[in-house]
Every structure is written in C-alpha cells, then in structure tokens.
Amino acid sequence: AQSVTQLGSHVSVSEGALVLLRCNYSSSVPPYLFWYVQYPNQGLQLLLKYTSAATLVKGINGFEAEFKKSETSFHLTKPSAHMSDAAEYFCAVSSSNYKLTFGKGTLLTVNP
Amino acid sequence: KAGVTQTPRYLIKTRGQQVTLSCSPISGHRSVSWYQQTPGQGLQFLFEYFSETQRNKGNFPGRFSGRQFSNSRSEMNVSTLELGDSALYLCASSKSGRPNYEQYFGPGTRLTVT
Numbered sequence: 001a002q003s004v005t006q007l008g009s010h011v012s013v014s015e016g017a018l019v020l021l022r023c024n025y026s027s028s029v030p031p032y033l034f035w036y037v038q039y040p041n042q043g044l045q046l047l048l049k050y051t052s053a054a055t056l057v058k059g060i061n062g063f064e065a066e067f068k069k070s071e072t073s074f075h076l077t078k079p080s081a082h083m084s085d086a087a088e089y090f091c092a093v094s095s096s097n098y099k100l101t102f103g104k105g106t107l108l109t110v111n112p
Numbered sequence: 113k114a115g116v117t118q119t120p121r122y123l124i125k126t127r128g129q130q131v132t133l134s135c136s137p138i139s140g141h142r143s144v145s146w147y148q149q150t151p152g153q154g155l156q157f158l159f160e161y162f163s164e165t166q167r168n169k170g171n172f173p174g175r176f177s178g179r180q181f182s183n184s185r186s187e188m189n190v191s192t193l194e195l196g197d198s199a200l201y202l203c204a205s206s207k208s209g210r211p212n213y214e215q216y217f218g219p220g221t222r223l224t225v226t
Contacts (some may be wrong), residue, residue, distance in 0.1 A: 032211045042225065043116070043217035051212045068211055094211040096169045099145065100204075102155040 002027045002093045006103035019063075019078040021106045021107050023091035026072065030095040033074045035065055038105075039087045047089075048075060061085070087111045113138060116205050116218035123187040124224045130191040131184075135203030137184050143209030146178060148214045149200040149220070158201075161186055162209050190223075198225045 007022040025031055032051050036044040048059025055067045065076045074091060088107045092100040117136045125131050137144050146158040155172040161180035178188040184205075190197055200222050204215035 017163075033152050034214065036217070043118075043219045044204075045215050046216065086131045094209055098160040098162070099157040099170070100145070100147075100155075100215060101157070104154045 002025065002031070002095050002101050004091050004093050004101055004103035005068050006089075006105055006106050008090050009104060009109045010109070012109040012111060013081045015083055016080050019076070019081045019108065021076040021091075023074045023076065023103060024072050025064075025074060025091070026094050026111075027090065027093055029096070033065075034092045034094065034100065034101075035059065035063070035069065035074075035076050036090045036092060037087050038090065044090065047076070081108075081110045083110050083112065114217055115202055117201050118201075118221050120221060121219065122222045122224075124226060126226055127195060129193050130189060131193060131223060132187055132189045133201055133203075133223075135186045135188075135205075135218060137186070137205030138202075138216055141207055142204035143206040143213075144180055144183050144184060145204045145206070145209070145215060146186070146188050147202045147204065148172075149202060150198075155202070158188065160188040160209055167209065168200075170186050193225045195225050197223065199223060206224055 003026045005024045034046040034049045047058045050067045056062045091103045125194045143162045146152040159169045175191045180186045197221045200220045202220045204217045206215045
C-alpha cells in the first residue's frame with residue numbers, strides 16, 4: 001500500500017521568505033509523485049509532478065520539488081513567498097491501481 | 113482547451129434523499145476519477161472509470177455508485193444520504209489514468225446534507 005505524510009498541517013511564512021512544505025511517501029514500487037494546490041472554494045491545481053526523469057522538478061508559480069529516494073521525501077520549495085501563494089497544498093502518490101493517494105494537506109499562510 | 117466541469121456546483125439535500133453529480137472531462141481524456149474531500153478525512157478516492165468500465169473503487173459503502181458514458185462524461189450517485197456525506201466531491205480526468213499521467217481536477221460540487 002502507498003501512503004503520504006505531510007509534516008505540518010499549517011505553515012506560516014513572511015512575504016519574501018523561503019517556503020518549505022514537507023512530504024514523505026511510502027511506496028513498494030518506484031513512485032510517481034505530485035504536488036497540488038487548492039485555493040478556497042476551488043478544485044485542485046497541479047503544481048508539479050515527478051515521474052523519474054529528473055530528481056529536481058520545476059513547477060508553476062516558481063515552485064520546485066526534489067525527489068530524494070534515500071529519504072523517501074518530495075519536499076516542495078519556493079525561494080520567495082508571495083501573498084498569492086496562501087492556499088492549501090497537497091502531496092500525492094500515484095499507484096498502479098488508477099488512484100491518487102493524498103496527504104492530509106498543509107495550509108500555507110503568508111504574512112505581509 | 114476547456115477544463116474539467118462539474119455540475120451542479122452546490123447542492124443542499126435532506127437525509128434519506130439521493131443525489132446525482134455530473135462531471136465532464138477534458139476533451140480527449142478517457143479516465144475519470146472521483147474523490148470526496150472532508151475536513152476530517154481529507155481527500156479520499158471513490159472510484160475510477162475508463163472507457164465506461166470501473167477499474168478501481170475506494171472503501172465507501174454501496175450507497176456510492178458511479179458510471180461513465182461513451183463520451184467519457186461521468187456521473188456519481190449517492191443514495192439514502194446521511195449527514196456524514198456532506199463534503200466537496202471532486203472529479204478528475206486523465207488521458208489514461210496510468211500512474212505517470214497527471215490528473216486534472218474540476219472545481220467540485222459542494223454537497224450539504226441536512
């Protein structure tokens with residue numbers, strides 16, 4: 001079975017500061033990993049995905065994530081937070097049985 | 113290209129009633145998945161369809177059912193509604209549903225059961 005753990009249900013940063021959202025996964029096979037963002041009253045928007053082509057993955061809106069097999073991690077980062085980044089972020093792992101397994105989510109607050 | 117659309121966006125139903133939610137995938141996408149999102153349980157997988165066939169089903173009671181039509185549009189039905197069914201129901205489409213293909217989500221249907 002596959003699972004995702006997101007450390008920290010709530011992360012608060014100042015505008016312009018580094019954003020680091022943590023994700024650890026468990027998978028019995030090489031994983032496909034995704035980060036999604038959800039703004040209030042909206043669906044999920046894909047930020048980036050890892051499919052084994054490169055360990056450092058760049059996504060939209062200046063976000064990137066690094067796949068570290070030895071640490072079973074796929075942390076999401078952004079060098080400089082913007083007020084518009086305030087949202088909930090979900091890490092997910094894809095399985096061979098046609099479903100995404102999500103973490104519990106991390107709510108990002110950006111303070112002016 | 114138009115995104116995933118879901119109708120209706122909001123629903124209020126009474127316990128014991130049934131409800132049908134609709135999802136239109138991105139053009140050319142043949143896989144449609146449904147997820148339930150609640151504050152307590154987070155995002156949970158309901159089922160996935162491809163070419164009108166259900167390939168996987170999550171751990172939900174039989175009151176939850178779905179189907180997919182030949183044009184890839186999908187519906188999900190919840191019968192005998194319970195208060196705990198109040199949630200945001202999200203539909204996602206993918207070209208194939210294979211693990212390395214990303215899923216694109218619709219805006220969701222907010223179901224409130226009173």
